[in-house]
Amino acid sequence: MMTLTETTMPESEQIRDFVRARYGAIAEQAGTDCGCGPACCTEEAPKSAPPEGGCCAPSCCGGEKSYGEKLGYSAAELTAAPAGADLGLGCGNPLAIASIQPGETVLDLGSGAGFDCFLAARQLAGTGRVIGVDMTAAMIAKARANARKGNYANVEFRLGEIEALPVADASVDLILSNCVINLSPEKARVFGEAFRVLKPGGRLAIADVVASKPLPAELKKKLSAIGACVGGATPIHELRALLTAAGFGRVDIVPKESSREYIGHWTDYPTAGEFVVSALITAYKPAP
Numbered sequence: 001m002m003t004l005t006e007t008t009m010p011e012s013e014q015i016r017d018f019v020r021a022r023y024g025a026i027a028e029q030a031g032t033d034c035g036c037g038p039a040c041c042t043e044e045a046p047k048s049a050p051p052e053g054g055c056c057a058p059s060c061c062g063g064e065k066s067y068g069e070k071l072g073y074s075a076a077e078l079t080a081a082p083a084g085a086d087l088g089l090g091c092g093n094p095l096a097i098a099s100i101q102p103g104e105t106v107l108d109l110g111s112g113a114g115f116d117c118f119l120a121a122r123q124l125a126g127t128g129r130v131i132g133v134d135m136t137a138a139m140i141a142k143a144r145a146n147a148r149k150g151n152y153a154n155v156e157f158r159l160g161e162i163e164a165l166p167v168a169d170a171s172v173d174l175i176l177s178n179c180v181i182n183l184s185p186e187k188a189r190v191f192g193e194a195f196r197v198l199k200p201g202g203r204l205a206i207a208d209v210v211a212s213k214p215l216p217a218e219l220k221k222k223l224s225a226i227g228a229c230v231g232g233a234t235p236i237h238e239l240r241a242l243l244t245a246a247g248f249g250r251v252d253i254v255p256k257e258s259s260r261e262y263i264g265h266w267t268d269y270p271t272a273g274e275f276v277v278s279a280l281i282t283a284y285k286p287a288p
Helices: 012-028 067-071 077-080 113-124 137-150 189-198 219-220 223-227 234-244 259-265
Strands: 105-109 129-134 155-159 172-178 198-211 251-256 276-284
Touching: 067 077, 067 259, 077 113, 105 113, 105 189, 113 129, 113 137, 113 155, 113 234, 129 137, 137 155, 172 189, 172 219, 189 198, 189 219, 189 234, 198 234, 219 223, 234 251, 234 276, 251 259, 259 276
Parallel strands: 105 129, 105 172, 129 155, 172 198
Antiparallel strands: 198 276, 251 276
16 A cells, blocks of 8 residues: 555645754754765765665765855855764755845755854854844754854844744845755745845845756655655746745846756756756845
């Protein structure tokens, strides 16, 4: 007999519970060996993978470039944050398109252990503030410990869901997110909340996984594929429509074709990389 997740689309709360448990397990691990996308592990140490996670190919962990460098981070950025902040869970570098300005308030949706928050604070150089929001208590605890370790006085972390942000209206200049919004079963709510908390003229700078063509039903129904940032990917034209419907003006979505190489190892679906790709996404809340 087939299981519920193999025959029907999972409910929103079922997805949230699975994602929270999965990334809580990642946060509680001692660390990742190399960083190779969601739920990295190696054939030599498969026990390090979170529950129901797929393993990255060993080749991801070697070669001339680290996984972080493949995502677009510089060597200086990869060593700037506190040890343990980079869990290798991103799919791009949203800071590369963020154009952070001194004094801005920056919000990171699904901030994990705080890696992008700390890099944003580094660019702010003691000005402004950075807020990270994550729904996983273990991630928040890890991020707060990292902030103390690095003496980041202008960075704070709040427990909450990105569909109902614990952030005041029109209080944020810039929203970052890295490989997280695809995990939400209610993306329209996420973008509505993002629009609410942004100041007029504020902007989104997001790295996320998008669908370049319709996903096979097996990927969309499988919780492990959704949790690995593949099964919940939104087609590019639908993503643009969601952002426009939320009120955003100019929307730019730039796929990164080279990402198919590593995304293809995130699940046990052999051709996943043919259907999804990482993209850098910017969107702007109209100024008055």
